[in-house]
Amino acid sequence: MSPRDEVSTTSDLPSTSRGPVERWSMRAGLLLLALVVAAGAVGLLGPRKGETSATGGGRLLEVQFPSITRAGEPAPLHIRVTSADGFDGPIRIALCDDLFDDLDFQNWYPNPSGETGDATGLVYEFDPPDGHVFETSLDARSAPGAFGEIRGCTVSVLEKGAEVVSASFRTWRLP
Structure with missing residues (x-):
């Protein structure tokens, strides 16, 4: 054939x-x-860090935040408050609750001396530093399964229960 x-x-x-x-x-x-x-x-x-700042009430608030993060990746948050007059009492910082819904919280450095929360957010109280600058960092990682945008997360410095200065940011969580 x-x-x-x-x-x-x-x-x-x-x-x-x-x-x-x-x-x-x-x-x-x-x-x-x-x-x-x-x-x-x-x-x-990949993961990216963003920065924002605001001034008010004699305070300068600077925030470094995770602008883009992925599941399991570090998502650190660094807060710096500068006051020309120094700090005469505890420093109270309010944070949006949405940020903590999608982070695996590790630890604050330094640790807060107190914390409270309600339906809109969390308030951390820190002992005042010697000098005019207070800094704290949150060690966190993005939680698995989180996807999308956290819009308008706000970090605020409170004095006597009132907001003195605040800064907002967004975080994108990619798969």
């Missing part, structure tokens, strides 16, 4: 030629995949 006489096993199958819509859809999908891979390769999808 010669090769010409062989019977193909696919000769009776219908033609599956792609039309222009299918070809352009496949090209668009491949382009999207290439863009995601390229963004990841240059670090655009």
Whole structure:
């Protein structure tokens, strides 16, 4: 039997030629995949730190926060309060509750001397430092399964129950 006489096993199958819509859809999908891979390769999808600051009531509030984070990645929060007059009592810092819903809380450095919370947020009280600058850092990691944006998380410095200065930020959690 010669090769010409062989019977193909696919000769009776219908033609599956792609039309222009299918070809352009496949090209668009491949382009999207290439863009995601390229963004990841240059670090655009990895963890990032953001900074914000505000002044009010004789205080300067500076906040470093996780602007982009992923599950299991470090998501540190650093707060610095500067006062030209120093601090004559405990420093009370209020934080949005949404931030702690999606973080695996590790520890504060230094630790607060007290804490309270309600439906809108948490308030931490710290002993005053010697001098004009107070700093604290929260060691945390992004919780697994969290995805999306935390909008308008606010950090506020409180004195006598009233907000003196506050700064807001957003955090994106990627899968």
